[in-house]
Amino acid sequence: MIDDVALKDDTLMREFYDLERRSELHGRPHSPHWDFDEFLGAIRSPDSGERAEFFAAYDGDRMIGTAILFSFLLDNTEKAWAVVNVDVPERRRGVGRALVEHVEQLVRADGRTILMTASHLPFDDREDHGYRKFAEACGFELSNFEVSRHLALPVPDERIQEWLDDAAPAHEGYTIETFLGAVPDDLVDSLCLLLGQLAVDAPTGAVDFEEEAMTPQRYAEMIAATDAMGRTRYETVALTPDRQVVAQSTLALSQKDNTVVYQWGTFVHREHRGHRLGLATKAVNLRAVQAARDDLTLVTTQNAETNDYMVAINERMGFRPIEVHAEFVKRF
Numbered sequence: 648m649i650d651d652v653a654l655k656d657d658t659l660m661r662e663f664y665d666l667e668r669r670s671e672l673h674g675r676p677h678s679p680h681w682d683f684d685e686f687l688g689a690i691r692s693p694d695s696g697e698r699a700e701f702f703a704a705y706d707g708d709r710m711i712g713t714a715i716l717f718s719f720l721l722d723n724t725e726k727a728w729a730v731v732n733v734d735v736p737e738r739r740r741g742v743g744r745a746l747v748e749h750v751e752q753l754v755r756a757d758g759r760t761i762l763m764t765a766s767h768l769p770f771d772d773r774e775d776h777g778y779r780k781f782a783e784a785c786g787f788e789l790s791n792f793e794v795s796r797h798l799a800l801p802v803p804d805e806r807i808q809e810w811l812d813d814a815a816p817a818h819e820g821y822t823i824e825t826f827l828g829a830v831p832d833d834l835v836d837s838l839c840l841l842l843g844q845l846a847v848d849a850p851t852g853a854v855d856f857e858e859e860a861m862t863p864q865r866y867a868e869m870i871a872a873t874d875a876m877g878r879t880r881y882e883t884v885a886l887t888p889d890r891q892v893v894a895q896s897t898l899a900l901s902q903k904d905n906t907v908v909y910q911w912g913t914f915v916h917r918e919h920r921g922h923r924l925g926l927a928t929k930a931v932n933l934r935a936v937q938a939a940r941d942d943l944t945l946v947t948t949q950n951a952e953t954n955d956y957m958v959a960i961n962e963r964m965g966f967r968p969i970e971v972h973a974e975f976v977k978r979f
């Protein structure tokens with residue numbers, strides 16, 4: 648039986664989270680994973696650009712599988728994204744397929760034509776892994792490989808200085824500034840414009856994305872969601888002399904004892920590439936988080952395997968590949 652899950656019910660959401668955690672960390676126990684408060688903060692924060700629906704599969708009273716369906720509301724409205732997890736002892740009983748069929752029906756009824764999903768896979772088994780076989784058995788095809796990479800911290804400050812010295816001659820005339828939480832009001836419009844372009848320009852394999860409608864309201868919601876997760880957001884931006892944001896890099900870290908730093912987006916506007924603003928914003932941001940906390944152990948990041956520019960910067964900084972994130976698509 649598959650049920651809607653009430654987001655406001657703490658006990659139910661705890662069960663949902665625990666199952667998701669067991670499933671996601673199965674076979675990859677040391678991977679960074681959000682804690683319960685981070686999860687609750689993220690899923691209970693409104694996003695006017697996206698609808699999220701929660702479902703659980705039951706055997707009697709026992710929750711044995713979960714699904715979240717994200718439907719984009721302001722752009723890319725033909726697409727939806729599903730996250731499906733089945734508890735480890737309950738696998739190969741048709742639960743995953745039933746959850747996919749359930750969300751697929753909703754996506755079709757909503758008039759959408761593209762459903763996407765993804766799985767973390769080890770490098771050496773990315774062609775034949777059971778999760779990929781599952782996606783294919785449900786009618787999905789591989790659309791993209793992203794690669795997760797980790798950078799061990801701390802990075803000696805002299806190394807960060809070397810990157811900054813290398814980049815500096817290429818970006819004369821731009822200024823680089825770091826903000827905790829939201830950027831000042833006068834930078835919001837140009838930052839939103841930039842963030843909306845990310846999905847257009849970043850390689851996304853067989854699925855093309857149109858520009859994302861990143862409105863100031865959504866930006867404010869994103870900031871509120873980061874706060875609700877108990878994370879601090881470090882935003883380093885590159886500005887033109889007339890203070891337009893043309894490059895950005897975001898790091899998020901827990902306000903509690905979690906020592907993992909999450910690299911979120913890094914993006915340089917297409918008219919301002921070739922000035923080493925990607926390396927410069929990432930390096931300045933890393934220096935800022937290391938100055939704030941001396942107990943941080945690693946930065947985790949993820950980007951398309953084919954994103955040569957970003958991969959080159961990450962390799963230069965010493966990021967090491969950990970696993971792939973295989974993305975799948977089903978078109979109706």
Ligand SMILES: CC(C)(COP(=O)(O)OP(=O)(O)OC[C@H]1O[C@@H](n2cnc3c(N)ncnc32)[C@H](O)[C@@H]1OP(=O)(O)O)[C@@H](O)C(=O)NCCC(=O)NCCS
Nearest residue numbers: 731732733738739740741742743744766777780781782784
């Ligand atoms: C992937 C996952 C959701 C599958 O759930 P499940 O309930 O075991 O899947 P089902 O029993 O419905 O499997 C349906 C079909 O998929 C294929 N399949 C599923 N798991 C498989 C595996 N480990 N190896 C080979 N084929 C597999 C089979 O063809 C299966 O049919 P069959 O059992 O009649 O042969 C589950 O393993 C999981 O939660 N993984 C972690 C999260 C994840 O990666 N989710 C996204 C997947 S795209």
